[in-house]
Amino acid sequence: MSDRLWIVPGPASVGSRFGWVRRALALIGRTAHVHARFVLFLASLAIGVIRDAVRPAAWRRTVRSEFRRALRQAVGGGLSTVLVTAALIGLIMVSQALYWLGEAGQRELIGPVLVIVLVREVTPLLVGVIVLGRSGVVVVSEIGELQIGGQVRTLVAQGLDPFLLLVLPRACALAIGSFTLGILFVLAALLSGFLAGSLLGAVGISIWSFLDRVLLAMHPIDFAVFPAKMFVIGLLIALTCFLTGLTATAQDELADLLPRGFVRGVVAILLASVVLSLAV
Amino acid sequence: MDSGLPILELAGAQARSDADEVLAPKIDLRLGAGEFVLVDARHSARPTSLADLCCGLLPLAAGSVHFLGRDWSAMPQDYAAALRGRIGRVFLSGSWIGFIDIAANIMLPSLHHTRDDPIALRERATSLSCFFGLPGLPLVRPSELTASDLARAACVRAFLGEPELVLLESPVQGRFTSLVAPLLDALASARDRGAAAIWFTRSDLVWHDPSMPATHRLRLGEHGLVST
Numbered sequence: 001m002s003d004r005l006w007i008v009p010g011p012a013s014v015g016s017r018f019g020w021v022r023r024a025l026a027l028i029g030r031t032a033h034v035h036a037r038f039v040l041f042l043a044s045l046a047i048g049v050i051r052d053a054v055r056p057a058a059w060r061r062t063v064r065s066e067f068r069r070a071l072r073q074a075v076g077g078g079l080s081t082v083l084v085t086a087a088l089i090g091l092i093m094v095s096q097a098l099y100w101l102g103e104a105g106q107r108e109l110i111g112p113v114l115v116i117v118l119v120r121e122v123t124p125l126l127v128g129v130i131v132l133g134r135s136g137v138v139v140v141s142e143i144g145e146l147q148i149g150g151q152v153r154t155l156v157a158q159g160l161d162p163f164l165l166l167v168l169p170r171a172c173a174l175a176i177g178s179f180t181l182g183i184l185f186v187l188a189a190l191l192s193g194f195l196a197g198s199l200l201g202a203v204g205i206s207i208w209s210f211l212d213r214v215l216l217a218m219h220p221i222d223f224a225v226f227p228a229k230m231f232v233i234g235l236l237i238a239l240t241c242f243l244t245g246l247t248a249t250a251q252d253e254l255a256d257l258l259p260r261g262f263v264r265g266v267v268a269i270l271l272a273s274v275v276l277s278l279a280v
Numbered sequence: 281m282d283s284g285l286p287i288l289e290l291a292g293a294q295a296r297s298d299a300d301e302v303l304a305p306k307i308d309l310r311l312g313a314g315e316f317v318l319v320d321a322r323h324s325a326r327p328t329s330l331a332d333l334c335c336g337l338l339p340l341a342a343g344s345v346h347f348l349g350r351d352w353s354a355m356p357q358d359y360a361a362a363l364r365g366r367i368g369r370v371f372l373s374g375s376w377i378g379f380i381d382i383a384a385n386i387m388l389p390s391l392h393h394t395r396d397d398p399i400a401l402r403e404r405a406t407s408l409s410c411f412f413g414l415p416g417l418p419l420v421r422p423s424e425l426t427a428s429d430l431a432r433a434a435c436v437r438a439f440l441g442e443p444e445l446v447l448l449e450s451p452v453q454g455r456f457t458s459l460v461a462p463l464l465d466a467l468a469s470a471r472d473r474g475a476a477a478i479w480f481t482r483s484d485l486v487w488h489d490p491s492m493p494a495t496h497r498l499r500l501g502e503h504g505l506v507s508t
Contacts, residue, residue, distance in 0.1 A: 062392040142379050150374025157335050157371070158389045159364030161357075165392075 038243060038264075045239045048163060049171045058164055067169035070135075074177030074234075078127075078134040082181045085126055086188035093118065094193020099202035110210070111217025119186055119218070119226055120277060127182045128233040128269035131174060132262065136241040139170055140261035141254055143245025148252065171238040178234030179227055190214060229276045236268035285349050286310050287445050287476040288334055292343030295333055305504035306343060307333065311445075313474040316467060318494035320487050320508065321450070323501060327480040328372050330500060331447045334478065335364055348444060365393030368443030368470075370434045370451040372480075376422035382430075383417045386437040393441065401440075408436045412462050431459060439466050446470055446477040452486055460486070464493065 052058040059067075094114065101110050143166060146152050155162050194210050197203040203210070244261035288311040295304040307330065311317060321327035332338050336345055336352025345352050347363060355363070376385050386405050390396060406417040412432040418425055425433065435451060446467065452459050467477055480500070481487050498505045 060392055061398075062388060065391075145378055149378075151377055153337075154371055154374045155377075157332065157337055157364065157367075157369060159361040159367075160389060160392055161361055 070170045070173035074135040086185040087192040090189040090192030091196045095196035098197035111213035115217045123185050124229040132237050132265040136237045136265045139241035140245045144248045144257040147248045174238040175231045175234035179230040182230040232272045237265050240264040240268045286312050289346040293345045294342040295338040296341040307504050311476040314471045315495045316477045317496045319480045320499040321480040322482050366444045368438035369447040370438045372449040390441045448479045450482045
């Protein structure tokens with residue numbers, strides 16, 4: 001019978017002077033152990049995905065089929081939310097930047113400001129959160145159900161490698177989906193911002209000239225960092241959500257798993273974004 | 281038993297258990313081509329463990345398990361996975377992936393392990409579905425199918441890839457006895473091809489059925505497999 005159903009007196013509770021020290025150390029050790037194990041699992045999965053993604057033998061037709069399904073879900077599921085959010089960011093941020101920099105006579109700063117704020121920082125964060133909400137929680141739910149229901153073991157018994165069939169296609173689909181949605185987000189935000197700025201009478205340049213300034217403000221490193229951020233964020237969302245689902249136990253329910261996966265995903269997005277920003 | 285190379289051979293195979301569990305029994309079983317073993321699992325808590333042992337899924341504390349002459353424990357993972365594709369199995373629980381339809385669930389192992397034409401595979405799955413009493417290949421999710429139809433679909437999946445070994449974990453629950461006749465026909469065809477089969481049953485009806493064409497009848501208990 002499970003110990004969780006009973007409260008039993010432990011040795012530490014019987015008159016030990018340093019019992020609380022032992023309990024505190026045990027708590028710290030247990031927490032550190034759980035988190036360190038999760039991070040190590042995450043790292044090993046990431047290495048496995050990178051290794052197998054370029055191995056043609058790994059892409060059997062069942063894996064390709066799962067990849068198509070996951071990619072459709074990631075891009076199709078998040079597209080409308082990304083476009084609406086980008087339009088709102090364009091209205092709020094881009095048009096305001098156009099207006100106030102124009103008022104201050106600093107129009108030449110429009111490009112650098114938008115590249116640093118919109119392209120480097122805001123887009124990866126917001127697209128990451130949208131992908132996490134639209135696709136990451138689906139991964140937690142699907143994998144969690146498979147793990148709790150014993151289907152992961154059934155797959156192994158049929159000679160189907162859960163890593164190839166479940167992890168690889170989802171990780172690649174979310175990485176590519178994040179990058180695609182990130183590009184669409186930037187374009188939609190710039191266009192809606194320009195449109196709003198034009199309606200406010202704050203823009204004295206053509207759309208081509210505006211886009212040209214943004215492009216000219218981008219350094220060569222930006223062309224590497226932005227895709228890197230989007231790919232890494234998508235990959236980490238898939239892997240954290242997969243691991244959260246896979247570590248589910250029979251006592252876990254989806255109501256426990258989903259918030260756990262969401263919080264881990266948010267932490268992964270923020271860490272990836274900060275680390276890659278600092279690396280530039 | 282057959283004097284040639286056995287399909288499955290368990291020689292003193294004992295699954296490694298956790299320290300706090302009762303020690304798993306040692307299992308001896310030699311299954312040649314065309315043989316069919318009926319195992320009484322009515323009083324056993326671990327028919328699934330024995331099926332897992334046959335598939336090389338459990339680490340061993342002692343003995344060995346050979347499938348088609350190859351030792352599971354000495355095989356690379358990829359190789360073992362490919363060999364498991366030659367085992368057709370009806371699972372006691374956890375059979376179905378909920379987010380894809382039954383047709384995809386049924387064809388998944390064959391699509392993964394072979395390069396068979398998917399259209400031909402679908403046709404074979406459809407005709408097997410009809411053979412097992414379904415109106416056709418089900419295109420709905422597992423949650424939308426009745427338990428009886430899921431049992432039939434599980435048989436379709438087990439026999440679709442023309443397996444060398446068929447493992448049936450209680451495929452016929454007491455109330456689905458109409459499945460017995462097509463299942464025995466499918467087993468007969470598979471045995472004619474040279475496949476071996478193990479049927480784990482928890483049903484009194486099946487165990488006491490004299491028409492069951494088993495070459496051996498064994499009982500699974502605390503001390504392993506014993507003849508009856």
